[in-house]
Amino acid sequence: MITVEQAEQIILDNKSDLGAEITLFDTSAGRVLAETIRADRDLPPYNRVMVDGIAIKYSAFERGIRIFKIKAVQAAGVEPVEVDGDEECIEIMTGAAIPESVDTVIRYEDITIGEGEAIINLATIEKGQGLHLKGADKTQGDVLAVPGQLITPAVLSLIASVGEAEVRVKKVPRIVVISTGDEVIEVHKRPTPFQIRRSNNYTAQAILKTLGYEASVLHLPDDPEVMRNQLSQCFQYYDAIILAGGVSAGKFDFLPQVLNELGVEQLFHKVAQRPGKPFWFGKHGNGVPVFAFPGNPVAVYMCLHRYFIPWLYATLGQQQPAPVYAMLNNDLEFKPELKYFLQVKLLVNEQAKLIAEPIVGNGSGDFANLADANAFMELPAEKSVFKKGEVYRVHLINPL
Amino acid sequence: MITVEQAEQIILDNKSDLGAEITLFDTSAGRVLAETIRADRDLPPYNRVMVDGIAIKYSAFERGIRIFKIKAVQAAGVEPVEVDGDEECIEIMTGAAIPESVDTVIRYEDITIGEGEAIINLATIEKGQGLHLKGADKTQGDVLAVPGQLITPAVLSLIASVGEAEVRVKKVPRIVVISTGDEVIEVHKRPTPFQIRRSNNYTAQAILKTLGYEASVLHLPDDPEVMRNQLSQCFQYYDAIILAGGVSAGKFDFLPQVLNELGVEQLFHKVAQRPGKPFWFGKHGNGVPVFAFPGNPVAVYMCLHRYFIPWLYATLGQQQPAPVYAMLNNDLEFKPELKYFLQVKLLVNEQAKLIAEPIVGNGSGDFANLADANAFMELPAEKSVFKKGEVYRVHLINPL
Numbered sequence: 001m002i003t004v005e006q007a008e009q010i011i012l013d014n015k016s017d018l019g020a021e022i023t024l025f026d027t028s029a030g031r032v033l034a035e036t037i038r039a040d041r042d043l044p045p046y047n048r049v050m051v052d053g054i055a056i057k058y059s060a061f062e063r064g065i066r067i068f069k070i071k072a073v074q075a076a077g078v079e080p081v082e083v084d085g086d087e088e089c090i091e092i093m094t095g096a097a098i099p100e101s102v103d104t105v106i107r108y109e110d111i112t113i114g115e116g117e118a119i120i121n122l123a124t125i126e127k128g129q130g131l132h133l134k135g136a137d138k139t140q141g142d143v144l145a146v147p148g149q150l151i152t153p154a155v156l157s158l159i160a161s162v163g164e165a166e167v168r169v170k171k172v173p174r175i176v177v178i179s180t181g182d183e184v185i186e187v188h189k190r191p192t193p194f195q196i197r198r199s200n201n202y203t204a205q206a207i208l209k210t211l212g213y214e215a216s217v218l219h220l221p222d223d224p225e226v227m228r229n230q231l232s233q234c235f236q237y238y239d240a241i242i243l244a245g246g247v248s249a250g251k252f253d254f255l256p257q258v259l260n261e262l263g264v265e266q267l268f269h270k271v272a273q274r275p276g277k278p279f280w281f282g283k284h285g286n287g288v289p290v291f292a293f294p295g296n297p298v299a300v301y302m303c304l305h306r307y308f309i310p311w312l313y314a315t316l317g318q319q320q321p322a323p324v325y326a327m328l329n330n331d332l333e334f335k336p337e338l339k340y341f342l343q344v345k346l347l348v349n350e351q352a353k354l355i356a357e358p359i360v361g362n363g364s365g366d367f368a369n370l371a372d373a374n375a376f377m378e379l380p381a382e383k384s385v386f387k388k389g390e391v392y393r394v395h396l397i398n399p400l
Numbered sequence: 401m402i403t404v405e406q407a408e409q410i411i412l413d414n415k416s417d418l419g420a421e422i423t424l425f426d427t428s429a430g431r432v433l434a435e436t437i438r439a440d441r442d443l444p445p446y447n448r449v450m451v452d453g454i455a456i457k458y459s460a461f462e463r464g465i466r467i468f469k470i471k472a473v474q475a476a477g478v479e480p481v482e483v484d485g486d487e488e489c490i491e492i493m494t495g496a497a498i499p500e501s502v503d504t505v506i507r508y509e510d511i512t513i514g515e516g517e518a519i520i521n522l523a524t525i526e527k528g529q530g531l532h533l534k535g536a537d538k539t540q541g542d543v544l545a546v547p548g549q550l551i552t553p554a555v556l557s558l559i560a561s562v563g564e565a566e567v568r569v570k571k572v573p574r575i576v577v578i579s580t581g582d583e584v585i586e587v588h589k590r591p592t593p594f595q596i597r598r599s600n601n602y603t604a605q606a607i608l609k610t611l612g613y614e615a616s617v618l619h620l621p622d623d624p625e626v627m628r629n630q631l632s633q634c635f636q637y638y639d640a641i642i643l644a645g646g647v648s649a650g651k652f653d654f655l656p657q658v659l660n661e662l663g664v665e666q667l668f669h670k671v672a673q674r675p676g677k678p679f680w681f682g683k684h685g686n687g688v689p690v691f692a693f694p695g696n697p698v699a700v701y702m703c704l705h706r707y708f709i710p711w712l713y714a715t716l717g718q719q720q721p722a723p724v725y726a727m728l729n730n731d732l733e734f735k736p737e738l739k740y741f742l743q744v745k746l747l748v749n750e751q752a753k754l755i756a757e758p759i760v761g762n763g764s765g766d767f768a769n770l771a772d773a774n775a776f777m778e779l780p781a782e783k784s785v786f787k788k789g790e791v792y793r794v795h796l797i798n799p800l
Contacts (some may be wrong), residue, residue: 025587026605026617036584043768045591046593052653073526075650075651076582076583076652077580077583077594078582079594080594093650093653094648095583095645095652095695097579097593113605137769144768144771145771152610152771152797152798153606153610153797154602154603154701156599156603156606157599157600157602157770157771158771160599160603161599163588163589163590164593165587165588171599181476181477181495183476183496187425187426187563187565188563188565189563190563191563194446194479194496195477196445196495197531197560199556199557199560200557201646202426202556202560203560205426209429210552210553210612212610217426222475245495248494250452250475250493250494251473251475251491251493252475252476253452270673301554307744318486321800322747324800325750326752340651347722347725348722348723350791351753351791352725352754352791353751353753354748354752354753357419368538370557371544371554371555373554391751396800397554399472399721399796399799400796
């Protein structure tokens with residue numbers, strides 16, 4: 001049995017590299033950049049007017065001129081119109097490029113307009129006010145985003161602003177989530193008293209979907225022949241295989257053997273954790289990893305977040321998110337020498353502290369309480385007594 | 401000019417109710433429930449075996465019996481096989497329903513199997529061990545999820561487990577994001593020195609997409625006639641209209657007038673905030689709200705999160721998320737009597753505190769820094785000096 005950290009390391013060491021592809025910029029949110037985005041010109045690209053009003057020469061104001069003849073009205077997006085002398089101004093709109101012959105903008109609130117002229121109602125102004133100067137944010141050629149960066153809406157905005165209508169992004173693995181077990185039936189069917197409905201593969205699919213990833217779902221019966229055939233095809237079609245169930249010590253847990261026959265090398269089996277102790281991980285000769293989680297829904301939930309998502313980040317060349325810590329809000333005992341992933345409800349108090357309220361469940365098979373949790377707290381295996389006020393790492397499963 | 405809180409209240413008072421619709425459970429993640437989900441039977445539905453091993457009568461062990469004849473092997477999902485006497489056991493697998501004639505499960509690790517019998521290698525066991533008892537989590541008829549609850553993967557798992565293959569969810573508004581302004585050109589086009597590329601509508605679309613909502617995009621020129629025609633159609637097709645630009649005091653800001661002519665009542669114009677002061681909000685006679693944000697990208701970003709998303713939650717009947725607070729990590733001055741939405745980078749330190757590092761920008765038109773921020777911090781209008789260590793509310797724009 002290996003530790004959580006050892007398991008994590010083996011998984012990260014076995015990341016894939018699926019290369020890159022081109023996508024349209026407006027569908028690129030949530031993807032990972034595979035190219036460097038640079039400013040194609042200065043940002044802002046011109047001395048940009050930030051208020052609606054008039055543009056004048058500051059030196060004219062300095063010389064005492066307060067009444068300006070309106071030479072022209074300049075909308076945003078049109079070629080600037082120059083003034084002919086100090087006593088002229090341009091009525092100008094937000095977003096416009098300021099003409100070169102003027103340098104300062106006075107907003108409507110501070111002027112009176114009438115009869116083709118504008119009167120400034122201020123005693124003092126600042127030279128250059130009302131402007132966002134060319135290149136103030138970025139200079140042409142500056143790096144705006146780098147390979148490995150997640151395309152958040154803000155990054156997408158940068159990509160659009162520099163005209164990258166097509167953008168190079170990392171290829172996302174094709175993922176399949178496979179549930180197993182003959183006690184598990186279709187959701188629309190009526191179970192006998194000793195059957196339950198299938199939920200693991202749909203839940204895993206939903207988790208991946210909320211994180212922005214597509215996954216197919218499949219169910220396999222406890223039949224080694226069927227398993228062999230179906231899995232064999234999966235290794236052709238998918239880049240990552242997630243299994244739920246079939247890896248305990250049970251008589252009908254054929255999976256490890258079937259996987260072995262199909263050319264999958266076992267990299268570990270069993271991790272010192274609860275839930276999820278029977279977690280099995282291996283890699284096919286063709287490079288496709290197999291995450292075989294035990295069948296209990298809470299273990300699937302936790303293992304997906306704790307192991308599969310970091311593998312996905314590594315595979316996409318994306319930086320792992322910074323660890324998040326929270327303060328335990330109750331005393332707690334957990335005796336086995338296993339790392340315990342406690343379901344908690346996280347809240348931020350008015351002192352800006354992340355507080356973790358344990359959700360009391362009935363063991364690892366209990367998923368009815370998972371709906372109330374928004375994180376797992378990772379309690380170290382070496383300890384068995386945990387006190388209110390102690391701080392441990394947490395893994396968010398829903399946004400705060 | 402109204403306050404942020406007043407603006408928020410007016411917006412929430414003008415939520416819509418679009419009713420409900422049926423969706424397939426496996427596509428329901430991210431939707432909001434419009435029905436009560438109850439346990440159709442106990443959870444677990446039977447006394448569920450939690451380990452692989454043998455099932456015996458505890459009273460037999462108590463009477464000193466350690467060697468048990470294996471009557472049958474019982475997989476999960478099949479009808480339980482009863483033992484005939486105290487000296488018999490059932491070899492049984494995780495997930496199976498325990499037969500009524502036995503009551504305790506000993507895992508493989510604690511027994512020796514051979515010649516059709518199993519020997520228990522333990523001096524003491526607990527009655528009922530290795531079992532997750534029928535109804536331990538929920539009783540038949542218990543409420544598992546309620547209307548207004550977001551369907552997280554865990555809730556979807558509950559929906560699946562009770563067999564609700566079709567689920568009633570709130571209808572999501574059809575949203576359109578409309579950018580305006582003649583200085584704005586298509587992303588793939590080459591701008592003149594006084595034009596910029598369009599990004600606002602795509603960014604807003606991407607923000608909504610990362611939150612799980614679809615939106616269409618549209619661009620309108622600064623032409624009241626075209627605006628009138630296009631907007632008039634939008635009020636037929638969409639349930640919510642988001643505009644970016646066209647609501648300042650400028651000569652070409654026709655929007656408020658056009659909207660008025662189309663039967664949209666102005667509910668407010670201008671909010672005491674930066675960015676986003678010219679924010680205009682109104683409602684069409686047919687109930688469709690118009691969120692007209694100023695055109696600067698940071699204002700659009702902030703206003704979407706601060707105003708549109710809460711409206712969406714209210715419209716879907718979903719509880720607003722609990723407020724999140726963070727500790728400012730730098731001294732800061734902001735003099736105008738406006739609520740200041742500061743771009744910050746949030747991190748959780750090892751004391752479980754949320755720390756907000758200000759991202760220094762160049763005013764409200766600067767969106768190049770937005771890629772480094774993951775939240776806006778809401779600094780009160782009444783104060784102008786803000787000190788390191790003070791705690792204020794934050795609005796996350798990316799997950800932690």
